[in-house]
Amino acid sequence: MDLIALLKDRVSPLVLQNHTTFLTEKSSALSAFYPFLLSALKENPKLISFFQNNLNPRIADLFGSNSGLKDQLLAHLGGPVPVEELEQTINKSIAPTLSLLGDQAGTQDEQGIVQFIQQHASSIQAALPQWSTSLLSGLGLGAVASAASNLGSSVTSKVNATTSSVQQNIPEKPKKGILWPIIGLLILVGLIALLLRACDQKKAAPDAAPAAPSAAEASTESAALHLKTDGQGQVESCEVSIADAGFVDVLQNHIKTLFTKSQPCNANTDAKFQAALLDQKALPDVLKHVQGVPNVDLSWVDNKLTIQAPDQAQAQQLADKVKSLVPNLQVVAGALQGVDVNQTVNNSIDQAKKALSDLTAGGTVGAEDIAKALNLQIINFSSASSAIPDSNKQVLDQAAALLTKAPDVKLNVKGFTDSTGKAEANKVLSQKRAQAVADYLISKGAKSDQLTAVGYGQENPVADNATKEGQFKNRRIEFEVVNTQTGEQQKVDAQH
Incomplete structure (x- = not known):
């Protein structure tokens, strides 16, 4: 199978898998774009490294400031497809094309990929549309630019030969009538030299076309990716924070x-x-x-x-494999810290019961004391559920009894989740859980105006969501004191 056919067979279905309109037209556009892109990469290998450094490369990067040529390309490719939709489709094809080239060439090195492209030069040339020639020439690339350069060299050579011949036949003291033609000829030679120099500069222009973002465009928070595999080595969860929405599409395709x-x-x-990960x-x-590696946490x-696995040796082995791929990153390996959930939850409930019992025996009860005692317990809701576990109800029963004796105490019940799943769904779930706790306390005697339920979803994590232990800590209910005179909220830490 030739290279163009391979791209049609593997890349096009990947790019078009979620498309429902203009499938035939987009498929034809991709088929015409592949030989154009390969020709550009062959003539300017630096574009390969540039595109590899961007998981969301765009054809705008290929043309640099010459947007007119980009518009011409889309006009040739598009047909009835809306221009913006077509450009997005073409953009999505660049990264998987580079990935396939690297796989087939057996290297990600630009020179190795260029050599691989050159091995398929005949099939690429055969598939190259006629209109591609003028666009490649406009970029200073391809056969047309080369031919123009050869033609210029030929003209220069002939002019030099003519000039030499004329100079050899010029008498030592030329007549005035002969001097002006000679001066004109020398001026013509100078103009041709300047023209050829401009062509060379134009040919080199694409090397500098991809520009780095300015310092003013720098973002305040680092881009981040958290990915975990399950027991079978499949992706269990994937969390990404990055300004470049196109990156997400390409990441998901990979x-x-x-x-x-x-x-x-x-x-x-x-x-x-930020719009990119370091060494992305x-x-x-x-x-x-x-x-295929089971139970891996990658941050x-x-x-x-950071790479974590159940076994330290396994994590280190994986880290050693990827170190050479990310020279600008510090690669850290570690064993996943197991959490005995049941034991931890039971201990927290026992501590909360004791603290509430001490308050009951002490007489006067303050809002802060109740909140501190309640914050000792862990309410370990089942996945996607807002049903309060029976073991926690004993703690809430004690707290409700205290609240009935302290009607001026007002608390916010705050619900939080880990970052697994969609943020919107997590916020709804956290609200339901917080409300379930407030409703239970009210059903046991607390006044409705003493409790306000608020769901925050995956906001304000207290631990790293990249680990299972961190996720466990982030799934929580917090109680916060509300000042009945000012309405101000006061965060209260648990007693230890």
Whole structure:
């Protein structure tokens, strides 16, 4: 199978898998774009490294400031497809094309990929549309630019030969009538030299086309990726925070390609995050090493890549494999810290019971004392459930009895989740859980105006969501004192 046919067979279905309109037209556009892109990469290998460093490369990067040529390309490719929709489709094809080229060439090195493209030069040339020639020439690339350069060299050579011949026949003291033609000829030679120099500069322009973002565009928070595999080595969860929405699409495509089963990535594309991960061009290769490895937690934040596995040796082995792929990252390996959930929950309930019993025996009860005692307990809700476990009801019964004796005490019941799943659904679930706790206390004698339920979802984590232990800590109910005179809220830590 030739290279163009391979791209049609593997990349096009990946790009078009979620499309429902203009499928035939988009497929034809991709088929015409592949030989154009390969020709550009062959003539300007630096574009390969640039595109590899961006998981969301765009054709706008290929044309730089020459948006007119980009518009011409889309006009040739588009037909009835809306221009914006077509451009998005073409953009999505670049990253998987580079990935396939690297896989087929057996290297991600730009020179190795160029050599691989050159091996398929005949099939690429045969598939190259006629209109591509003028666009490649406009970029200073391809056969047309080369031919123009050869033509210029030929003209220069002939002019030099003519000039030399004329100079050899010029008498030592030329007549005035002969001098002006000679001066004109020399001026013509100078103009041709300037023209050829401008062509060379134009040919080199694409090397500098991809520009780095300015310092003013720098974002305040680092981009981050958290990914976990289940017991079968499939993706259990994926969380990404990055300003580039296109990155999320490409990331998900890579995950779908590599893993038999996977969960959609929960993405936060707020502009406050940076638009790229450090060394993100290596992400596809890092995912290949994670593929099929059970119970791995991968956290990619700022300049640090943390890999955790059930066994320290297993985590270190995986870290050693990816270190060379991410030269600018600190790769840290560690064993997952197991959490005995039942024991931890039971201990917390016992502590809360004792603290509430001490308050009952002490006489006067303050709002802060009740909140501190309640914050000792862990209410371990079942997955996606707001039903209060029976073991926690004993604690809430004690608290409700105290609240009936202290009618001026007002508390906020705050619900939180971990970051697994969609943020909107987590917020709804956290609200239901907080409300369930408030409703239970009210059913046991507390006044309705003493309790206000608020759900915060995955906001304000107290631990790293990249680990199971961190997720367990983030799934929580907190009690907060409300000042009955000022209405101000006061966060209260648990007693220890």
